[in-house]
Amino acid sequence: MADILLSNRAMSPDQLIHQCSINTDEIYDDQNIGSVLANRPYLVNKQPSRTDLAILYTLRNARKNEQLAEVALALGEDNILALAELMKPIKEHSPGVMGAATGVYTDRMSGFQDAVSKYQRALIKYRETIQSGATKANQQGAKQRVFNAHKIMQHKFQIEIGVISNHTRARKGTVLSSPTRATNIAQSSRNATKLNISNQTQAHNLVNFSKYARYLGNGLVVLDFANRTGNVHNSYRAGSNWERDMFIESTSFVVSAGAGWMTSSLGSALLFSMVATPVGWVGLIVGGALIVSASAAAATYSNTLMQKNSGEWYDSIMQELLLQ
Amino acid sequence: MTRVSLLLGISAGTIVLSAVFFLLFSWITVRKLKKNPETMNALGFEFISGWNILNTAQALSLPKFLTQRIKKSPGSFLFANAELLRQHTNKLDRFLARLFYWSCASGTISFLAIGLLNELNIIN
Numbered sequence: 001m002a003d004i005l006l007s008n009r010a011m012s013p014d015q016l017i018h019q020c021s022i023n024t025d026e027i028y029d030d031q032n033i034g035s036v037l038a039n040r041p042y043l044v045n046k047q048p049s050r051t052d053l054a055i056l057y058t059l060r061n062a063r064k065n066e067q068l069a070e071v072a073l074a075l076g077e078d079n080i081l082a083l084a085e086l087m088k089p090i091k092e093h094s095p096g097v098m099g100a101a102t103g104v105y106t107d108r109m110s111g112f113q114d115a116v117s118k119y120q121r122a123l124i125k126y127r128e129t130i131q132s133g134a135t136k137a138n139q140q141g142a143k144q145r146v147f148n149a150h151k152i153m154q155h156k157f158q159i160e161i162g163v164i165s166n167h168t169r170a171r172k173g174t175v176l177s178s179p180t181r182a183t184n185i186a187q188s189s190r191n192a193t194k195l196n197i198s199n200q201t202q203a204h205n206l207v208n209f210s211k212y213a214r215y216l217g218n219g220l221v222v223l224d225f226a227n228r229t230g231n232v233h234n235s236y237r238a239g240s241n242w243e244r245d246m247f248i249e250s251t252s253f254v255v256s257a258g259a260g261w262m263t264s265s266l267g268s269a270l271l272f273s274m275v276a277t278p279v280g281w282v283g284l285i286v287g288g289a290l291i292v293s294a295s296a297a298a299a300t301y302s303n304t305l306m307q308k309n310s311g312e313w314y315d316s317i318m319q320e321l322l323l324q
Numbered sequence: 325m326t327r328v329s330l331l332l333g334i335s336a337g338t339i340v341l342s343a344v345f346f347l348l349f350s351w352i353t354v355r356k357l358k359k360n361p362e363t364m365n366a367l368g369f370e371f372i373s374g375w376n377i378l379n380t381a382q383a384l385s386l387p388k389f390l391t392q393r394i395k396k397s398p399g400s401f402l403f404a405n406a407e408l409l410r411q412h413t414n415k416l417d418r419f420l421a422r423l424f425y426w427s428c429a430s431g432t433i434s435f436l437a438i439g440l441l442n443e444l445n446i447i448n
Contacts, residue, residue, distance in 0.1 A: 254340050254343050259432045261428070262428050262433075265382055266429060268403075269386060269403075272403070302436065
């Protein structure tokens with residue numbers, strides 16, 4: 001079990017004692033600066049074990065440590081760990097699947113993910129309004145948006161929220177179950193939080209989660225598109241054959257999205273027409289999960305195939321055209 | 325260009341072509357159905373925006389015995405109401421729906437099948 005200290009601004013030893021009642025002596029510091037730097041994870045343990053150190057370095061290697069601190073502060077320590085755990089299966093797919101985001105992110109999880117991310121964005125926004133000293137009306141508006149986002153999430157995804165809440169040990173209710181608790185956490189002018197991380201897997205989940213936390217939901221499609229156009233633009237600037245790259249990227253996008261779509265559409269039609277007896281929730285969830293993974297696999301696979309082959313097609317089409 | 329690559333190209337081309345039919349179908353048919361108060365709520369569950377275009381195409385192109393079985397299943401709320409949509413569409417609408425749905429489906433199935441068969445060294 002490693003206690004990780006995360007702060008979104010630099011703190012002197014005095015402030016540290018005042019805010020988190022942690023003495024600088026208790027902090028493992030490999031550089032002996034004496035104070036705590038902003039957005040840098042620290043271990044609250046003078047004699048850390050190997051595992052503790054592994055966890056620390058996993059967290060420190062995250063590219064966006066500010067985001068980790070920001071999200072941890074806005075969501076609260078228990079919840080960020082539970083959320084990171086729940087989102088893991090999707091995150092593992094995303095880099096490969098992004099091309100087909102439209103096709104793949106159609107399952108229930110993506111809806112949930114979207115709702116959580118909207119809620120989370122509302123919370124972070126609320127935190128920002130509080131900290132920037134905005135007017136009362138603005139603060140109230142931001143708070144209202146948090147409550148609305150929570151209502152939508154609660155209304156549609158009770159089962160998933162139940163699963164997450166079972167993981168956490170919070171007594172006052174979790175951020176997910178109570179928007180009051182959430183706005184209280186966001187409102188509190190805390191600058192530091194202590195995460196209790198038990199193993200390196202958890203640390204990995206956390207790093208991945210913070211990496212994507214702000215881009216969840218529909219944003220993925222946009223991100224993917226931006227990524228692809230970025231590729232084309234790079235090759236344009238490098239003076240290479242950008243028309244060819246554009247052909248590859250655009251056809252890959254269409255085909256992998258289409259394949260993902262079709263697989264889930266045909267799959268669900270088959271699932272619901274084949275099953276003669278009324279299926280219970282379990283059957284639905286298992287079947288749904290199968291369809292979603294099939295659709296994810298189809299989309300990822302199509303994207304790979306397209307990237308491998310479509311350049312060749314472009315060449316031969318161009319050759320035909322030029323020979324005419 | 326190898327034979328596998330050519331076959332893959334034809335399937336991928338079919339999918340790209342189906343995207344054109346998709347646009348036509350959504351402009352001509354789905355827009356009409358969305359404006360009609362009788363059908364606007366019968367287009368099935370919308371996972372992401374645009375999903376009910378696919379639902380509509382599916383309802384109009386799957387054979388009747390399948391849509392009837394789907395209607396009886398517990399997941400029927402996910403799908404568009406095929407009977408109602410058939411009453412409110414003309415021949416052109418249904419033709420477009422089938423054109424889009426089956427070109428996309430056949431393209432996808434053959435694309436994935438060719439890729440997999442090639443991977444398993446059954447064709448090369």
